[in-house]
Amino acid sequence: MTTVLGIETSCDETGVAVYDSQRGLLSEALFSQIALHAEHGGVVPELASRDHVRRLAGLVDEALASAGVEQTDCIAYTAGPGLIGALMVGASFATGLATAWGRPVIPIHHMEGHLLAPLMTGEAPDFPFVALLVSGGHTLLVQVEGIGRYRLLGQTRDDAVGEAFDKTAKLLQLDYPGGPAVARLAEQGDPARFRLPRPMLDKPGLDFSFSGLKTAVYLLAQDHPESPADIARAFEEAVVETLATKCQRALAQAGCADLLIAGGVAANTRLRQALAALPGVRLHTPPLALCTDNGAMIAHAGALRLADAIEQPTRMLARPRWPLDTLEPPGQFAWT
Structure with a gap:
């Protein structure tokens, strides 16, 4: 002991x-x-x-x-x-x-x-699995073969996804921290009103980029200052679809069915729902407190x-x- x-x-x-x-x-x-x-x-x-x-x-x-x-x-x-x-x-x-x-x-x-936090609660899968690590400073896709045996599959080339949420919140004049604030506002938004870019989905590889999406939010907010909820929903939809699609590709590349998500952005409800809906994927999520x-x-x-x-x-x-x-x-x- x-x-x-x-x-x-x-x-x-x-x-x-x-x-x-x-x-x-x-x-x-x-x-x-x-x-x-x-x-x-x-x-x-x-x-x-x-x-x-x-x-x-x-x-x-x-x-x-x-x-x-x-x-x-x-x-x-x-x-x-x-x-x-x-x-x-x-x-x-x-x-x-x-x-x-x-x-x-x-x-x-x-x-x-x-x-490794989900191992505390028995929520983590057996090795090997793919992990999506999303936080204010990191966006990583990792193939996990064991403790300390990590192969990086993809990462952000600029803003991390949590940072993109914070910057979007600031553009929409929302409170800090941005992730929960944008998610709450997005619940009131019309998902069909606006469509923002899904960055790097049309390119090979598993890297991410969210700086251009932030710029697209800025331009949209300039043109439609009266529609912050619809813009927040469009932003969240773009982020979630981008992350989910990259996860699906990473699982196929790694030959795994188990996906673990961790980090602050892992608390986002819409992201959890989208990943859980991926066909043939077993999603493992830590408790919100972790x-x-x-x-x-x-x-x-x-x-x-x-x-x-x-x-x-x-x-x-x-x-x-x-x-x-x-x-x-x-x-x-x-x-x-």
Whole structure:
């Protein structure tokens, strides 16, 4: 039995959790910075970093007390990708705490945390499967052969899909964060009123591009300022069809029937419905609470990567950019 303290500070959520390798999730504490960044219409990196500093110690105390433990056997923290200042807050706190406790640390890839989170609830398929990872900073299609065995099938060439939602929300003068706001407004829209481009569906390969779609939304909003709900619906329809079509092609290329979706945009109802309707596809979705950034997914990933523990941490490890397909299976990954 091994207990892991997980710390997530990659962007605008301060997440802490305690996970037991046998008993599962013991406790979780989370503080969202949505209200802090809402007035700016997006995440301000310096404000995010300072708020992580302000919240982290208290959340760790809360999670430990709720789990009924004073210390854990090791500490896992998000080492990347993400905002470098925010990452360094979590990395420095975890490294300092591990040194004080005499415990090892486990640096965790943020998107692997999302990818493996459904395993906590039994919602993930057996290997191999295809994963669609969609969040504010990432849009990835990955063939998953096992933990740390990832082959990148496609990725965005510009805006991530979550970023496109946020920018569309700003164009339509909606609240931050944009994903839920656009989805709510789209419910009132007429799906037949406007049709926006489905980017890169007529090109080979599995990459994505959403910057042109954002421009199309801007032009449409200029011409039809009286129709924000119809524009939101057209945008969401374009995003969902693009993602669903690429997923279907990825599954065919990989020879898989199992599709896992993870990340913040995985909470979008219309996207889940479209992927579930793909013929011959078995869709696996995490609970909504595990879609957004959280400490539980980092603690869980740490429990799966105990073989990568650094027994005597001597430096902080933070990577704002970190390709998922550079990871190795547990016990084979070496930090340099």
